[in-house]
Each structure stands twice: as structure tokens, then as C-alpha cells.
Amino acid sequence: MKLSKRVENLLPYLFVEISQKIAEKRARGEDIVSFAIGDPDIPTPPHVIDRLCQAAQDPANHRYPETEGLPELRQAIAEWYKKRFGVSLDADSEVLPLIGAKEGIAHIALCFIDLGDIALVPDPAYPVFSVSTMLVGGEPYYMPLTEENKFLPDLDAIPADVLKQSKLLWLNYPNNPTGAVADLDFFNKAVRFAQAHDLAICHDAPYSEVAYDGYQPVSFMQADGAKEIGVEFHSLSKSYNMTGWRIGMVVGNAEMIDALRRVKSNLDSGIPQAIQYAAIEALTGPQDCIQKHNAIYQRRRDLIIDILNSIGLDAKPPKAGLYIWAKVPQGYTSVDFTTDLLEKVGVAVTPGVGYGKNGEGYVRLSLTIPDAGLVKGLSKLAGWHDTRRRPFTSK
Numbered sequence: 407m408k409l410s411k412r413v414e415n416l417l418p419y420l421f422v423e424i425s426q427k428i429a430e431k432r433a434r435g436e437d438i439v440s441f442a443i444g445d446p447d448i449p450t451p452p453h454v455i456d457r458l459c460q461a462a463q464d465p466a467n468h469r470y471p472e473t474e475g476l477p478e479l480r481q482a483i484a485e486w487y488k489k490r491f492g493v494s495l496d497a498d499s500e501v502l503p504l505i506g507a508k509e510g511i512a513h514i515a516l517c518f519i520d521l522g523d524i525a526l527v528p529d530p531a532y533p534v535f536s537v538s539t540m541l542v543g544g545e546p547y548y549m550p551l552t553e554e555n556k557f558l559p560d561l562d563a564i565p566a567d568v569l570k571q572s573k574l575l576w577l578n579y580p581n582n583p584t585g586a587v588a589d590l591d592f593f594n595k596a597v598r599f600a601q602a603h604d605l606a607i608c609h610d611a612p613y614s615e616v617a618y619d620g621y622q623p624v625s626f627m628q629a630d631g632a633k634e635i636g637v638e639f640h641s642l643s644k645s646y647n648m649t650g651w652r653i654g655m656v657v658g659n660a661e662m663i664d665a666l667r668r669v670k671s672n673l674d675s676g677i678p679q680a681i682q683y684a685a686i687e688a689l690t691g692p693q694d695c696i697q698k699h700n701a702i703y704q705r706r707r708d709l710i711i712d713i714l715n716s717i718g719l720d721a722k723p724p725k726a727g728l729y730i731w732a733k734v735p736q737g738y739t740s741v742d743f744t745t746d747l748l749e750k751v752g753v754a755v756t757p758g759v760g761y762g763k764n765g766e767g768y769v770r771l772s773l774t775i776p777d778a779g780l781v782k783g784l785s786k787l788a789g790w791h792d793t794r795r796r797p798f799t800s801k
């Protein structure tokens with residue numbers, strides 16, 4: 407048997423080593439609190455589950471769904487965009503439901519990237535942008551996200567020869583893992599840049615509804631001309647705690663949507679219809695669950711930030727998203743510090759370098775930790791001491 411080069415070249419999954427360490431420690435009976443998992447701990451709202459159960463009883467929903475999703479779902483997505491962002495979308499040509507945003511993000515590489523083509527990918531980032539590019543024979547070009555540039559890529563710094571080979575520009579705000587947000591000025595600039603260099607923009611926006619202190623993230627689709635050159639990936643996963651049901655969507659440029667629909671119709675057979683009905687309920691039903699969840703995350707955010715600052719870490723409260731991006735103390739790499747926390751106080755976090763070279767120097771803590779674990783985790787964190795810091799000597 408001989409595997410393909412593309413599979414042989416796949417890097418081992420980033421966080422396998424840490425997961426193994428956690429599992430070993432737990433097997434030995436050690437008490438480990440994990441801030442490493444980005445998966446909402448709060449259940450899907452009951453009215454959404456009720457609709458799912460009801461739809462599951464209907465034999466019409468036991469059969470193959472259509473790739474393009476139920477017309478009612480596409481309509482519900484279009485109406486949600488109108489209500490939430492004031493963006494008008496044609497439910498037939500500018501909306502496509504997905505089996506989770508990740509599925510569409512991975513498959514759109516097939517629509518744009520030929521052998522040797524470049525996709526412009528932020529670093530650090532959600533790994534799927536670069537891995538999907540590489541799986542189809544393309545090359546990611548990494549745009550550094552740094553504190554100095556507010557974790558926004560410096561588009562003007564991309565070399566001309568790179569731009570000539572580039573087909574796609576990936577963006578993601580509110581950002582995972584840095585917690586950064588982007589405003590409409592940035593998106594307007596990105597659209598003009600893409601127009602000037604004949605690029606298509608893919609904006610990944612699963613955290614647009616997870617925001618704090620009254621902040622309301624904007625949609626890339628609100629930018630002038632966004633629909634002419636780009637799409638936005640979105641998801642019910644983080645907005646409505648539906649990660650396990652696998653449903654998301656992509657909206658925007660009709661040609662891009664059509665290309666993805668054509669690829670998908672050859673690869674998958676759509677989203678189970680009962681789940682589509684649950685998604686319609688989530689998008690059109692009562693929305694107070696969003697504020698309720700955000701209040702819970704905001705409280706956790708503030709508690710975690712306080713503790714991190716008290717043990718000497720530089721971390722600022724994010725305006726949106728599910729993550730705290732904290733600077734590790736001087737003298738540690740992100741992996742050193744992750745290991746130290748795990749060994750000394752039994753707390754698991756994610757090393758920033760797992761999201762790309764520019765994630766070095768940071769760790770990511772997730773806000774999706776239930777209260778019982780949170781209280782224990784905070785007291786464990788508070789017990790961490792920096793044993794590498796050079797002691798202060800007078801003279």
C-alpha cells in the first residue's frame with residue numbers, strides 16, 4: 407500500500423502531544439483542568455432541540471437532502487443577515503448551507519487553487535485555511551498577525567511576486583486565536599486590495615455573535631463591493647452552541663457560491679433535514695439565548711484575565727470570540743510555558759505556536775469551561791510561580 411504524498415505530508419495534528427500528556431496524567435489520577443478546548447460547554451437551546459426532535463419524527467426528513475439545502479433554510483439565513491447586518495442576499499444564488507463552516511472552508515480550496523497557486527493565510531490562524539490549500543497542491547503564504555498591527559494583516563507588505571500567484575485571501579474576525587476584531591474600514595480596504603490584485607476573499611466569521619461589553623461585530627458583507635469579490639463563512643456552532651450538529655453557511659458572491667455548490671454536489675449529499683429545521687428555528691426563533699451565553703462568557707473572561715494578570719501574564723480582555731490570547735512570561739516559549747503549567751499546577755492551555763510561527767510567545771485559553779472546572783482552574787492558576795525569573799539582586 408502506498409499513501410498519497412498529500413497525506414504523507416500532512417503534519418501530525420498540532421495538539422496531539424498535549425492531549426496525550428493530559429490523558430496520561432488523568433489516567434494516573436491527577437486532577438487536570440483544561441482551558442484548551444474551544445467548544446461551547448452550554449447546551450443547545452431547548453426550543454432548537456425540540457424542533458430537531460419533532461423534525462426527526464417526520465419520514466420526509468429520513469431521505470437524502472438536497473446539496474443546496476432546504477429553500478426555507480436559505481431564506482432564513484438571508485433574513486438573519488438582513489436583520490442582523492442590514493445585508494441583502496438572494497436566498498437562491500448567494501446563500502449555501504454547509505455541514506459546518508469547516509466543511510465549506512476546506513472544500514472551497516478545490517474551487518480556486520490549482521497546483522502551485524497561493525492562498526494568503528493569516529498566521530496565527532485556524533489551521534484549516536492552510537491545510538486545505540496544501541491538500542489540493544497549493545501553497546499558503548503566511549501574513550503575520552502581530553500585536554503591533556492589532557492582529558490585522560499588513561496587506562501592503564505582501565510581495566508583488568507572491569500576489570501574482572495568489573488566488574485567495576483568507577481573513578477571520580472576530581479572530582481565533584488572538585481575539586482581535588476588525589472594523590468596516592479594514593474590510594473596505596481588503597475589498598479594494600482584492601480588486602486591485604484579482605483575489606477572491608474568504609472571510610470566516612463564526613464568532614460574530616459572541617461579543618462582550620455591548621460590542622457588536624460587523625460582517626465582511628457590509629463592506630463596499632464585498633459581494634463582488636468575496637464570501638463569508640458562518641456557523642451556528644458558536645452562536646447557538648450547536649457544534650455537535652454540524653451546520654453552517656457561506657454567503658456572498660454568486661459565482662463563488664455556485665462553484666462551491668458544484669464541488670459539494672459531487673462530494674456530499676447535504677445536511678440531514680431535521681438539523682436544517684433546527685437551524686431555521688435557531689435563526690428565526692427567540693434570540694435572547696445569545697445575550698445570556700455572552701454574559702456567562704464575559705464573566706469567565708474577566709475572572710480568567712484577573713488571575714492571569716495576578717500571576718504576571720500580560721493578557722487583555724477580548725471584545726469578542728471565545729478565547730484569551732495571553733503573552734507567556736519572558737524566558738519561556740509557548741510550549742515551555744504550556745508544559746510548565748501542566749506539570750506544576752495541572753492546568754492545560756494551548757501553545758500559540760500551534761496556530762503558526764507568529765503564535766510563538768502566546769498561549770490560548772478558552773472560555774468554554776463550565777463553572778465548576780473554572781473555579782478549580784482559577785485557583786490552580788493562581789498557584790503558579792515563575793521559577794525561571796532571575797532573582798533580583800542588589801549590587
Ligand SMILES: *Cc1c(COP(=O)(O)O)cnc(C)c1O
Pocket residue numbers: 505506507508509532578582610612640641642643644649653654
Ligand atoms: C469553530 C471554528 C470554525 C468551525 O465552525 P463549524 O461550523 O463548527 O465547522 C471555523 N472557523 C473558526 C475560526 C473556528 O474557530
